[in-house]
Amino acid sequence: MALIVQKYGGTSVGSVERIQAVAEKVKAARDRGNQVVVVVSAMSGQTNRLIALAHEINAEGDPREMDVLISTGEQVTIALLSMALQRIGCPARSYTGGQVHILTDSAHSKARIQDIDGARVQADLEAGRVVVVAGFQGVDQQGDITTLGRGGSDTTAVAMAAALKADECQIYTDVDGVYTTDPRIEPKARRLERITFEEMLEMASLGSKVLQIRAVEFAGKYNVPLRVLSSFEEGEGTLITFEEESMEQAKISGIAFNRDEAKLTILGVPDHPGVAYQILGPISDANIEVDMIVQNIAADTSTTDFTFTVHRNDYKKALGILQTTAESLGAREALGDDTMVKISIVGVGMRSHAGIASQMFEALSSEGININMISTSEIKISVVVDEKYLELGVRTLHEAFSLDSEAAN
Amino acid sequence: MALIVQKYGGTSVGSVERIQAVAEKVKAARDRGNQVVVVVSAMSGQTNRLIALAHEINAEGDPREMDVLISTGEQVTIALLSMALQRIGCPARSYTGGQVHILTDSAHSKARIQDIDGARVQADLEAGRVVVVAGFQGVDQQGDITTLGRGGSDTTAVAMAAALKADECQIYTDVDGVYTTDPRIEPKARRLERITFEEMLEMASLGSKVLQIRAVEFAGKYNVPLRVLSSFEEGEGTLITFEEESMEQAKISGIAFNRDEAKLTILGVPDHPGVAYQILGPISDANIEVDMIVQNIAADTSTTDFTFTVHRNDYKKALGILQTTAESLGAREALGDDTMVKISIVGVGMRSHAGIASQMFEALSSEGININMISTSEIKISVVVDEKYLELGVRTLHEAFSLDSEAAN
Incomplete structure (x- = not known):
């Protein structure tokens, strides 16, 4: 039995139908005997809708209040996904960033995670539940709601995986893995089965924007094996991992x-x-x-x-x-x-x-x-x-x- | 200087323009030298929108997850109102039910308030800020989000007023006070300047549905003077208060x-x-x-x-x-x-x-x-x-x- 953290972004949970499809994927992973923690983003479009509403009221929205506002997006998704899981017979429980004590600094809209208390999540997993956690958000020392900035749900997933010592952190996205280069430029580009953290960092910062750099750094730092795979297609994706001495490396990846x-x-x-x-x-x-x-x-x-x-x-x-x-x-x-x-x-x-x-x-x-x-x-x-x-x-x-x-x- | 808790319902905060109008009313109360705590509901329509979304996914939405879902409605409003206040030069800070420790029992969707920790709100008020609190929601002993049931924002306002020993709790609604009877039946019906808690309870339970009964009971129990007044018109509304011995009572109210x-x-x-x-x-x-x-x-x-x-x-x-x-x-x-x-x-x-x-x-x-x-x-x-x-x-x-x-x- 493995402990897996899965992360689904805004497009993957962008409608009721897609949330139901994600629930099926999560249930399948659990049915294979895994313990599963799911981290989700806001439904696509929601965050922008909330930001537009705020700008109607105050063009220079206070960062603290902006975080209170937009963190509601993920909170909606965690509740809906939990209900979708329960609907198909998969016990599930949702948590906001604050509820699982994703402690961050107080840099609103670009906060950094400092600590996560995994105790409550662990108890749910042991009771056989899937745990659904709101990505992108945390709380600071004062209990104020913070957000990690755009794409921060990847970081949440990796941080959860690190805190729980998960066997793998799976990032579901709209591409099915990391490619040797952009297939729109070179149709012969090939999906890599694995890539090292260091390579991934260089690839990401150089424009192959599959994952948020910070999430990769985090995964590297905390030894969390990371896998990028598609929400919409079956496949093994690309495993981002440490360089193994025994590995016969290609010259370049x-x-x-x-x-x-x-x-x-x-x-x-x-x-x-x-x-x-x-x-x-x-x-x-x-x-x-x-x-x-x-x-x-x-x-x-x-x-x-x-x-x-x-x-x-x-x-x-x-x-x-x-x-x-x-x-x-x-x-x-x-x-x-x-x-x-x-x-x-x-x-x-x-x-x-x-x-x-x-x-x-x-x-x-x-x-x-x-x-x-x-x-x-x-x-x-x-x-x-x-x-x-x-x-x-x-x-x-x-x-x-x-x-x-x-x-x- | 008085400490006033004001409560605005969903219709009063139903659009950007109305939120801005509420901000002006709140600022006016503060400019008159009062300390002001504002309790708000979800923008009208939001709660029903969220419930419809949940029912698409799971007709028997788990009560715990329903509360996670619909409590986002008020969280949106507190952020927007705080930003609207800041926009007009009125320092403000928002809090969810959980953040001000509105402790309830665990009866999801109809929880009862057990305790409120007013310390953080008090500190903000002393620093000259308006405090904006999400109505209708709290947390239980486990840190799970709860809701108080429809109309629960009135109860939140009264409970906040009790915890802070406020001088008055003002419930803004779409009527300008409590009337001798329904003006649609008897055009000569007259607004009462004051009414006792006991009378109000009898009136409310008998169909003059201005306030949630539980809020009135709460106010009576904790000696919180309650005033019902209109969000849209100027006026003194109706003060709901204790029977004073010296008061020459009308035979009936x-x-x-x-x-x-x-x-x-x-x-x-x-x-x-x-x-x-x-x-x-x-x-x-x-x-x-x-x-x-x-x-x-x-x-x-x-x-x-x-x-x-x-x-x-x-x-x-x-x-x-x-x-x-x-x-x-x-x-x-x-x-x-x-x-x-x-x-x-x-x-x-x-x-x-x-x-x-x-x-x-x-x-x-x-x-x-x-x-x-x-x-x-x-x-x-x-x-x-x-x-x-x-x-x-x-x-x-x-x-x-x-x-x-x-x-x-």
Whole structure:
């Protein structure tokens, strides 16, 4: 007998019929002899409806009161799902975040979970009940209702699984697993049977938005095996797990990409200690997030060239700031390009395989794709290229690393 | 500076505009120097919407889960009203029933309040905030969400007022006070400036449904002055208070009536101890509520005639049962009439004024109204008459006791 935490998002519980379908899935898991805890989101559309209502009344809704308001969405779902389970002969009991003491800090609308008291849930499980918990919400030390921010139900599920020492945390979503890359770009993209937490983190932050990053971090930190699978189709999904020493790793696991990059460069900056801060300080003061950063010594060696990327929406604002900085630092020029994309290969296999980077660059170059910037980490290599090369670049790398064949996994 | 608890029902908070109007009323009370606690219901229609959703899923919705579901209705309102108050510069903070520890028994959907912890509310009031509390809901000893049953927000307001030792509990409703009788029957009906708890209880249970009876009982028990007033019009409403010795009481305060009476009679029952139970036991076993009961010794003195009233909807069922009983007891006959109404005069002034009953009977007889049954209590006299006399009877008594003139009050 295993203890499983299942999480169903807003689309999966978006109507009475879908709630009934979820109840059948939950019951099936219980009938197979498992203890089951279910974490659910608000029915799709509900949260937005409540937010719209609040904005009619007060455009700057108080964060504390917003949390009181929108946490009702999940509370409706837990009651309805429990009733649907009871209807088909499956004993069930619902709990709000507050009722199972999902203790968070007091950062309303983006609170972080600090502790969960699993005692009451454990007692229900032992009594043979399915326990249905409201995702996305908790309470702070004062007993005020908090929410974890959009997508926070994933985090709730993982935190529940950690607190209960569950055997597996299953995240049901509208995709049937994690793919080697986006199938809309590369039709040969293949579902991965497993992926490591570290790879998943790199994939998620790079644009393969299957799971909330925080949930994956949480799962990694608390050793909770995580499985992504489809609410609507049968299948095993993708298991996100720890790297096993014995595992014969593929060189790389997947190809992530990000369409909305803009590149900014400041040329001929007199080089002295602290210049990076002088350039990036004003950008971050303007609340613009900087992604990749590359610095080169210029030909004359007394000046430096400095390049970084931002989200395309921030491009104009960032360029204006950079031009002011260029003047005050006596740099030669500030310029940029907002038609860039980032492509990354991700894989823990890189650690044990040499020459991955050169294999990547060779593949891109063989297709005439010019690389603008390069950035590497232990399990990831990213390149910035012109946006016209996005599809070609992804497909080229997918083939170069044989991601379409099962053997590579 | 006074501490006031205000309660607004579902119609009063039924739209964004109405919530904003309530916020203005609350702010006005605070601007006059009062500390204000507001208890609100779900926006009108919400509770029924949620119940319909539940019934789609499970016709016999588990009471525990139903309470989890429908308690979200008030939670939405408290958040929206708090935001509306903040919007107009009035600091406010919302609390669910659980958050202010409105402790109830575990009778889901009809729980009774056992205790309220006013400490947190008190601290907010001292900090200058308006406190907005969800009506109708509480938590039991296990931390499960409970609801008090329809209209329970009145009870919440009175219980909050009692716990906080408030100076007044104001119930805002769609009528502007308690009237001497229903103005739709007698256009000369007049709003009472004050009425005693006992009178109010008799009026409410007799069909003048302004307030939930339980709330009035609660207010009486905990010495909370209660005021009924209109959400939509200005005015002082009606103060429900204790009888003051110095008060010059009118003979009677109001005329209540009940349209839906049916009368049942069993004639010629052999009289012996326990016969009343033998007659009424089977009726109450069938879950039929009996209202008035009258027993007469029949002419021959060895048998008795027994008459009682039930709600018109229960008439046929009750008559069937009574006919069976008549046979088994060897009574002469069981018969009935489901076209009856009850008219009552209510007033604590009866205690100190003799001859009220005869004045009532005289007034009715002068209009040719035949009285079928009579029942009296310390502050109420009720008669059952044919339904065709309802309007005439009410108007006749309203005039006979000069209820249209201010002087009578």
